[in-house]
Amino acid sequence: MPNQPATPKRGVRIPDDLWFAAKRVAADRGETLTSVIIRALERYVRAHPLDED
Numbered sequence: 001m002p003n004q005p006a007t008p009k010r011g012v013r014i015p016d017d018l019w020f021a022a023k024r025v026a027a028d029r030g031e032t033l034t035s036v037i038i039r040a041l042e043r044y045v046r047a048h049p050l051d052e053d
Contacts, residue, residue: 022036
């Protein structure tokens with residue numbers, strides 16, 4: 001296997017009941033929770049663009 005960059009470590013606090021419910025829904029839809037979170041963050045950033053510095 002070729003060298004791959006290490007996965008960045010992120011820490012977020014999400015209530016267990018929400019986390020496990022979201023995991024179940026994602027699995028039922030054939031998705032990963034990572035992909036769901038990435039899409040949500042992308043939508044959030046597009047809806048709230050930063051001012052150019």
